[in-house]
Amino acid sequence: MTTQFKLTRNAYGKLILTTPEGDVHEGVAPVRAFPVQAPEDGISLVNTDGKEVGWIDRxxxxxxxxxxxxxxxxxxREFMPEISRIHNVTSYATPCTWTVTTDRGETEFVLRGEEDIRRLTVDTLLISDIHGIHFLVRDLRELDxxxxxILDRFL
Known part of the structure; x- marks a missing residue:
């Protein structure tokens, strides 16, 4: 679909999509196609049944x-803090607790196993904690x- 639609919010805070044909979809949710590599590009608008009813190129x-x-x-809807600094880990054996600074502040999380650190690209990592929260290291080269x-010990 094209981006020739109208997007508003109703009194209950739900997004409403009105297509060029006049179809109204209440309670649509945007979903990123490429949340890490291209977070501002390729956004699907899905209805409450999970069916795509709109598309945003950019x-x-x-x-x-x-x-x-x-x-x-x-x-x-999304919660994926970006790690900018790793202060400490309680152990180099897993499970262990990491103390980090993210774009949302300082926090601690428990890394269950080394397999919970996934390389997305050469310089991008996705780290999952014991509760399933994903932490992003966007560019390894920018870390101190x-x-x-610390990361080298786990990779």
Whole structure:
């Protein structure tokens, strides 16, 4: 589908998509096709049954109001803190507790096993904690020496 649609929010806070044909879909949810590699590109709008009812090539192509609604909805649905520094790990054997700084503040999480650190690209990692929360290391090259040394022990 094209991005020639109208996107609004109803009184209950649900997103409403009105297609060019006049079809109204209440309670749509944006879903990123490529959440790590291209978070602003390829957004599917799905209805409450999980069926795609709209497609956004790039959020920046939307008008300011619709773009803000999509970003706001995505932010409320997604939680993937980006690790900017690894301060400490309790052990180099798993399970162990990591103390890190993320884009959402300082936190601790438990790494169950080394298999919970997945390499997405050469410089991008996805780390899952014991509760299933995903932490992103967007670019290994941007981490400080201490953080890289800790990660090297697990990779």
């Amino acid at each position: 959020i920046e192509d939307l008008d300011a109001q619709a773009g803000a609604l999509v970003r706001e909805e995505l932010a409320g 020496k201490h953080s890289k040394k």
